[in-house]
Amino acid sequence: MIVCSCNIVSKKDIENVVMDFLNADEWQLITPGKVYQAMSARGKCCGCFPGVIDIIVETTQRYHAQMQSPEPKVVDLLKRIADQRLRMETAKKRSAAKRQSPLVA
Numbered sequence: 104m105i106v107c108s109c110n111i112v113s114k115k116d117i118e119n120v121v122m123d124f125l126n127a128d129e130w131q132l133i134t135p136g137k138v139y140q141a142m143s144a145r146g147k148c149c150g151c152f153p154g155v156i157d158i159i160v161e162t163t164q165r166y167h168a169q170m171q172s173p174e175p176k177v178v179d180l181l182k183r184i185a186d187q188r189l190r191m192e193t194a195k196k197r198s199a200a201k202r203q204s205p206l207v208a
């Protein structure tokens with residue numbers, strides 16, 4: 104399934120990169136930017152980023168369930184990912200509001 108039509112990136116491509124990151128450091132904060140950089144791609148319209156974050160969360164949860172990681176640490180990591188999503192959505196709203204506001208001479 105294609106998740107990013109700008110870069111033709113599939114869900115499996117993203118899951119593989121996330122697994123590589125988790126295997127390198129299971130507690131690092133993985134962002135869409137990091138994932139795209141690892142694939143030598145860039146966010147163009149960034150419309151796929153919320154879906155990419157969902158895939159990062161799902162893959163991270165599955166990884167830590169398999170590893171039987173301590174739950175408090177997993178909850179903290181997922182909170183950091185949720186905070187990242189909130190910051191991204193806030194920035195997106197501000198950017199949209201700026202584009203819609205009339206120019207002041």
Ligand code: FES
Nearest residue numbers: 107109147149151
């Ligand atoms: S759909 Fe992914 S950057 Fe545009």
